[in-house]
Amino acid sequence: MLRAEDRWAIGDTLSLHGHLFDEGHLDRLDELFTADVVYDLTDVGMKPLHGIEEVRRAAMELGVDNPVAHHVTNIVITSEEDDRVTxxxxxxxxxxxxxxxxxxxxxxxxxxxxxxxxxxxxxxARRTPLNGAHIVGTNDS
Structure with a gap:
């Protein structure tokens, strides 16, 4: 079972993403990602990125099309195994x-x-309310 300190540290790591990207501190991505990170953006129309340098390069290439703010919330740890969590x-x-x-x-x-x-x-990406699930006949116009 994870210790409370680990849960806080995991939350801090996930929160750090917004601060580093929004402030343009792309030189500090090694504080956030492992060297062999895979950043899968397939669902938002981009190819998966492999490694910190590729993540950094993609952010720079996106330029002014980057979001101005990233906010993370509702963190839930769903599995844990040794020194690895999901x-x-x-x-x-x-x-x-x-x-x-x-x-x-x-x-x-x-x-x-x-x-x-x-x-x-x-x-x-979240594009559909209730992830597409709804009761038939409700608000169907």
């Missing part, structure tokens, strides 16, 4: 024009050198 969280992004979007992050984190870092992230 966590789900919700992400809210704010674009320069004020439009917002929601995503679910599914992260695998590994403890390396006493620190938790993301080794695999899947980003899934």
């Amino acid at each position: 966590a789900r969280s919700k992400g809210i992004v704010v674009r320069e024009n004020g439009r917002c979007g929601s995503a679910t992050y599914v992260d695998t984190l590994r403890r390396e050198d006493g620190r938790w870092r993301i080794s695999h992230r899947i980003v899934m």
Whole structure:
């Protein structure tokens, strides 16, 4: 079972993502990701990124199309095994024009050198209320 300190550290790691990207501290991504990170953006129309340098390069290439703010919330640790955990969280992004979007992050984190870092992230955009589930006949116009 994870200690409370580990849960806090995992939450801090997931929260650090928004701070580093929003403030443009792409030189500090090694504080957030393992060297062999896989950042899977398939659901939002981009190819998976492999390694910190590829993540950094993709952010730079996206340039002004990057969100101006990333907010993470609703962190739930769904599995744990030795120095590896899986966590789900919700992400809210704010674009320069004020439009917002929601995503679910599914992260695998590994403890390396006493620190938790993301080794695999899947980003899934939320586009449909209730993920498409609804009672037939309700609000059907």
